[in-house]
Amino acid sequence: MAEEKKTTTAKKAVPKKTAAKKTTAKKAPAKKVAAKTTETKTVKKKAAAKTVTFRVKRGERWQEYDVAYDASTTVLSGLEQIKGDQDGSLTFRRSCRASICGSCGMKINDRSRLACKTKIKDMIEGMDHRNYQGRDVISIAPQGNQPVIKDLVVDITQLFNKVEAEEPYIKEGPERVEAKDKTAYEQVNAVSNCIMCGLCYSDCTELEVNDNFHGPAALAKAFRFVADPREGQKTDRLKKLSEKGGIWDCVRCGMCVDACPKGVAPMEAIGKLRHRAIEAGITNNRGAKHAIVFKDDIRNGGLLNEPMMLIKTTGLFGAIEQIPNALHLAKKGKVPSFFPEKIEGLDEVKRMFKVLEETELDVETKVLDEGPGAG
Amino acid sequence: MRQHDIVIVGAGLAGLRAAFEGITAGLDTAVLTKVHPLRSHSCAAQGGVNAAINPNDNWEDHAYDTVKGADWLGDEDAIEIMCEEAPQAVLDLDTMGAPFSREDDGTLAQRPFGGQSYARTAYAADRTGHAMLHTLWEQAIKLGTHIYQEWQMLHILKDPNTGRCAGVVAYDIATGKVETILAKTVLIATGGYGRIYASNTNAMINTGDGVALALKAGAHAADLEFVQFHPTGLRNSGILISEGVRGEGAYLIGADGKRFMQKYAPNKLELASRDVVSRAETMEIMNGNGKNGAIFLDVRHLGRDIILERLPQIRQLSIDFEGVDPINEPIPVRPTCHYTMGGIRTNKLGETYVPGLFAAGEAACVSVHGANRLGANSLLETIVYGKVTGKEMVRQIQEGTTREFPTYNREDVLIVERKIAELKARSSEDGYRQADLREDLTQAMQEHVGVFREEKSLKKGLKKILDIKEKYKKLYIDDKSENFNTDLLTALELGNLIALAEGTVRSALAREESRGAHSREEFTTRDDKKWMKHSIVKWNHATDEAEVDYEPVRQLGKERYKPVERTY
Incomplete structure (x- = not known):
């Protein structure tokens, strides 16, 4: 069960500063009981993890973080890596990580998505790929049409x-x-x-x-x-x-x-x-x-009989309100016919x-x- | 001063169901939740809710199945209440508008589930909890329930003279203000603490805050060592694949492509109870019949149409999180921490050992699940015990001694405020990051307190946890701000997880038998003479440690409930 040994590097972010001391427990090899019960953490492929840059909108500024990922890493686990290892002040909502609670909606590469359902790999390999100054980049911003409370949290x-x-x-x-x-x-x-x-x-x-x-x-x-x-x-x-x-x-x-x-x-x-x-x-x-x-x-x-449609839809007075628009269109030579x-x-x-x-x-x-x- | 007749902490199914009772009785009822109610983890429950609704079924059989499923550690008075009230509780939800799945004639559909002698599991496709939670939330809106949304409970207040629960101290996440909310009765419905394990099906909010704080407030916790490992968590993420999939006829197969459950449960096969199936899977994987630490859940023979109609969410989860379309390939799954049978000890009406303080749902140990919970009995517990406990709180306020608001000690609030200030002030110099301590804690539980347990390893686990508990005193956070400080919140949650992990491992170490979800390698059989009793954990404030004690199972003396060997 060698493949079950934790390869923490595959999961952990690339820390910008030296992470706090780890306890020896982490380095312990898979023990008898662990091997037996097969409950060691996420089984990772041996393939070396790649790195992507998250550009995260925090108020008026964009902050960059490097995140390690493999084929199954989601944007949410990337954000968790950042919060855990690099910057605990990065703020976002999350809960179920299985796209059923609805907490982690945010704009990822300009479209609204659930961070837990969005794989980093798909953002990099798909049509939404972003490249910024020669690096793979994913942009992350709060949801639209709502006031921002803090970082990725909206009201x-x-x-x-x-x-x-x-x-x-x-x-x-x-x-x-x-x-x-x-x-x-x-x-x-x-x-x-x-x-x-x-x-x-x-x-x-x-x-x-x-x-x-x-x-x-x-x-x-x-x-x-x-x-x-x-x-x-x-x-x-x-x-x-x-x-x-x-x-x-x-x-x-x-x-x-x-x-x-x-x-x-x-x-x-x-x-x-x-x-x-x-x-x-x-x-x-x-x-x-x-x-x-x-x-x-x-x-x-x-x-369509557009002038008549306007009158039938909005009534005569509604249509009169639209006269300035009609004149504007007329100036450009775009007058729809009353008798199409x-x-x-x-x-x-x-x-x-x-x-x-x-x-x-x-x-x-x-x-x-x-x-x-x-x- | 904020005050309400009833304060309910937690807005999942149990909390909202109890709130319904409070408000319809005309009492001032408030619900406090650290997330929006719809984010509560009840929404993730998939398979269904058990009730003997069909005229050919009867609640006594449901009760017997539950007593047996609990490996005779369940309290029979509470189990009978739950099973007898079940049909009405489910029909209540139907009347409220829950979109349950239907038979061709429009009546409620019911499917078979593990450990049940009848197909008595009502469901809404494979998102039953979601459907029920949204329905109870709709009722909360209709009734104008006062909701403290995104407020975190940090302390349970007690009347210094009488010892009665007096309300809670809570933290308004948006503003960072610490507020006092007084109440005549308080209900803890904050869910379980499955997050003490590294691999689990639980939401990240399932940190057992209510259980830990009730324990610190003098309530007892019971049966913490009984942790359910669900047989089918996705291999990589631990995300849940419902037992309903096996209810629909799915097979468990090994790497050799063959079914193996006939070796472990010749009659019930894949639908044996969860502890049995999880142990069987673990044995298969140990014996080399797994692949990358997983065995497989196979639904291919059900066919595309049934998969799309009855298991749409499961299919999507498999595609999204495992890259496997179950229509074409078996799903890699493994036993994953899922549910905590233990919780705040209550009597059959939901009362804890602290007067005025109640508990319901996964946060409580009533105990209707004993040593092992049957699938689809947890949603049932939330709606029956939300209702029963809600009614009892109302009764005590309307008829009992609790007409006045208790007093409280202002110093308790200051202690909470100082704790927050101290945490923020701590420097990173010589300190620990919470992510590291959380990782160490959850890995220690995973490694030492898993499906199979043994003394040496448990002791090692306890040592690690006590070490983490010490280090926690030097934990620092990055975010020092007032508003929406999730760094602070998760640090406080970690403190709760550590306390519950300690209680769990101490109880597991003390229980020298194998019963339900608790399997000791040195004590492989159930020992009713010595161990047919609940483990009780109390918090000793002098030593700041969890202490283990015992309490008898509440039995009714019925011939039918006499313990026998448990086979499926």
């Missing part, structure tokens, strides 16, 4: 206030039904994988410009209740979700789907909420109107609509093929 109050504002619990009411089969819960199962790590919130492009947006995590949570057969206030929830800051404020950029470490796909959940809201007749808002007019324009002519021509092959578009209407689009029971976490 999660805003994120959770928004989740809590969705009244995230089953409510009594007339719309409660008893589930007759297990498929009734498939939608709930798909979104209840959420671990509230905030990665979607951190990468959300709408939140960058709109503080009032509920954000992907809160809306996915809201969907979890709208989709639950036991929920008694589904329509009431959909009404509130259709107000400003809600489901219609999402710009469908897809960043949340990409960022989510558990395959929740919040944008998909938002899409399903929109579909359900329109089906429930909650259409007296700009978002729903825009979607309906968009669909009708395409069906009727294959092209119908496209060639409109028949084909109509056939597509017919097929879609006849084959009911399954937005209700779609469950990810590869299971949670595949994303």
Whole structure:
């Protein structure tokens, strides 16, 4: 069992200063009992560890640390190495190290990821590779869209206030039904994988410009209740979700789907909420109107009538507000026609609509093929 | 002055379940947690929760399975409460909205689990704890629970006149302020201390703070030597692969590709209880049938569809942390420290030896698990004992002698403040880094207090731990700041781990028999005449040492519970 001897160098950081004295216990060879019980620490490959530089954002400055890694070292264990051996003041949240508690979300090479789920090797060998002055480098910064408390720790109050504002619990009411089969819960199962790590919130492009947006995590949570057969206030929830800051404020950029470490796909959940809201007749808002007019324009002519769409979506006064923008566009010669021509092959578009209407689009029971976490 | 009728420390399943009782009874109830509630380690529980819900099942069988699983060290009164209350406790969660997995007709699905005579484990795919924790958190929001979030308990206050628990001294992590929170009753629900081992399935926050502080406050700890090694931790990271995988039919195979459990548990095979399977794996690895210190968990024969539907998280963990897709390859696993059966000693209602101080969940030793916990009985303990203990705290406040807030000694708070100041002031000159001491401690436990134990090695382990305890007095930290000082917090947590490691190794050394998870190489059989008793650890403040004493098992004298040889 020679391979079970601890090769501490593979795990330890390359200390910048001499580490404090080690006790002799560390150097003890694998003893009889240890060999028998096979519980010596992480079994390491004999391959020599490589070194990567972590550039960590600490307030306004970036601090560099060298970290030793092998094929299985995660960014979180790299940060632990730094905190343990080099700089105990480096501050970050962490707990389960198995991507289920949601503590260690941060920006790693500019995208929001869980440090425990991100392997150093993948950051160096993958598309996200960063090279800085000839060295392998990984940049690490706190999550976006939230105030920073210290180093990689952000204030999660805003994120959770928004989740809590969705009244995230089953409510009594007339719309409660008893589930007759297990498929009734498939939608709930798909979104209840959420671990509230905030990665979607951190990468959300709408939140960058709109503080009032509920954000992907809160809306996915809201969907979890709208989709639950036991929920008694589904329509009431959909009404509130259709107000400003809600489901219609999402710009469908897809960043949340990409960022989510558990395959929740919040944008998909938002899409399903929109579909359900329109089906429930909650259409007296700009978002729903825009979607309906968009669909009708395409069906009727294959092209959008943009000026009319603006008026139909925002009303006459809303459209008047947009006159400065229109003039600006006009100056650049970009005036959309009030009377767009119908496209060639409109028949084909109509056939597509017919097929879609006849084959009911399954937005209700779609469950990810590869299971949670595949994303 | 901050004060509440009930203060609950820990926001995992047991804590939140108890809070539900406090608030619905109309009492001022606050929950204090060093992380956000959803970060609590309950979220990592995978396999499920046992309850005799099916009409063909019955709770007495569940109780018997548990008494046997506990190797007759469990307290029968508490086990009966847990198993009888189980169906209602699970249905409570279902009513609250927990997304449990369903049968085709929409009723709760249940799967087989190790050591159970019936398929009575309800589950939510392979993330049952996560589903239950989020549901109880939703209820906490609905009820407007006061949560001290990212506050760390540093001391348990006692009334100097009566000895009653008077509240806690806590540290607001964001500001670095030390605050006093008075309470009529306090519940410790801070989870286990599996972090005393180098290889474990536990979260980094599982440092046994509540157990250690209760011990220092005069409560007793029990059965600390009974540490569960889970048979299937991932080889490299120790990350948990649920017993539910074997419940779904997975095989354990050696490097030779053959199943081996028929040699150790001819009837239950892979679904024997955890101590049995962990010992079997260790024997196989010792006899050369392992590879790189691991044996293998094989699910390939279940087929892609079942793996994707019922074990999606397991598959992802194997891919992420071991680089193995279980659809195509067996998963390398090994016995890994998973659960601490020991904890703060309580009676069947969750009361400790300190009046007004209660404990529930993994932090407690009620004891429903005795010498070995059965899979899916821990989630059950949290929701039944969260409820039972919560109700008892409410009852004592509403009817009992605890209507007034106890007084406390202001000097206790100053001691905590001085301890922090002293730690920050200590220089690195001639001092020790906490990472080094933590590594030494956890390696010593791993090496000397593992699956198999023997006297010489245990004594060596104890010596190492006492040496680390001395060095801890010279531990220094880098971060001297006030706000969000995690360097300081983990240093304080390490102090708790050292105390519990000492209690564990002393209890293990004293117990000269093999029972449940405790296997002594020189004493290979169970000795009911001498050792059918709980090890009790008390803290001696004069010597600053853990002392071991004993207490009888609470038996009901039923014919069915008579100890027999334990085979699977």
